[in-house]
Amino acid sequence: MRTAEGLLAAVQCSPEAVAIHDRTTWVDLYAREGVVNDPVGSKPHRGREAIERFYDTFIAPNTINFHIENDVVSGMSVVRDLSLETIMSTGAVLNVPMHIRYDLVEEDGELKISRLAAHWELRSMIGQLLRAGSRGLTASAKLTPQLIGNQGIGGVLGFMGGLRSVGKRGKEAAAELLKSSPVTDASGQPVSPDLLRGATYRKFIAAGRTVSVTMDGSFGSGVVFIEFAPTSLVAESITVFSTSHRDA
Template identity: 45%
Template sequence: MVPPIADMLAAVERSPEAAGAHDRDGWVALFAPDGRIEDPVGSRPHVGRAQIARFYDTFIGPRDITFHRGRDVVSGSAVIRDLTLEVKMGASVTMTIPAFLRYDLDDALNIARLQAFWELPAMVWQFARNGVGALPAGLQLSGALLRNQRLAGTAGFLAGFRGATSRGKRHVGALLDDACAGDQVAVKRRLGDAPQLTRGDDERIGTSELVALLHGARWDGMVRAGNVTVARARRDGRHLVVFADVATRPTLVRGVRVFADDQWT
């Protein structure tokens, strides 16, 4: 049975509250015993509370993180949070990271899976633009990675550089342009053969229904993480998040999942 939406949103909100308070034990306890973190998506997952605690020690505990929230979309047992992360890496380095966070909750409102969709290459480039001032923060992060994640975990984190290319991102952008314009023929052409299209995770839809959901909307805020490209769409004050699974060589969209607020029709 899916918990009430208000309870789900309250459960999700406990995560930034605990992170902001630097409450390590409280933050780790929010996860199910076999909980899973993919941050960013495309990097090696952290599974189980012991690994999640090491994730906290590496990426959350040493720095101050402010969550600038956009809209939340609830679908089934998932909460999709559209936000910008303000991460203070050190005295002179503060990062601004556009992101989409997906929280999957179990029946007890524990976090069964947390997926963070943000662009690792863009974050590294932003970090590097701080020049010499970024050196202490870079050394601190490198040391924490090696200390808490070891060589294998550090390599697993760097795997977040792989995945959808800029070309794939442009392909998804063109697909969204066509869908928002109501051009069903163009959308079918861009999707190719037998893509997996769903509203939420499980409700299968066709191309015409996908176009109907997006027609008249405006999209922005696109990020890519792993093989997934994510964007928001807005129409008449309503909010929708689109996840596109993108293959490379050749570039094609293998599937699209749309998560909409209750009022979106």
């Protein structure tokens, strides 16, 4: 079950449940103390009840299509490089570039998601809604009472915390760091400079204090996560998930 194939199969159950709006199956994918951090930078949803409210707010009213570009497995984690197409109840369509990290655990003999961390830019998504005309404005008007009803005022403020990120300056700092700074793999081991030589970087996403980046090279594709300090653009860690590091 802990093979790369087993981990990928467990993760794939998530978009499959979303596609058919199977709330129970989707929530059951999470460990008892599971966490959904979506987007990174917002207040995480911890435990079954909070995850159920997350589903009711953001998944149930919408049609969501996952357009997956690449998956990488390392240890007990799967990193998915994708774009998410969300068709709101009003017909407004959003296309959001994203990196998702799923951390899994074995619980009662089954693989469960202990943490989902979705890296995407809330500010950009809101911009898409505003540019979607009357359908986008209506969707925004409907989302607010849904948020308040399911999450409460504290939940609304927690979600809007996703607007705070390292932004453009963080992306620029990440691009410079990737030129010469030490990089580790998911297990914390240093990555050989030979792996990174000639690599190219694209799809920079700033979510909270993290910039995630798609990396392409002779090894295939992967995702790099640059974690910045709470109050500065000093990098606390640079971690790569790549096809050359599939060790599950």
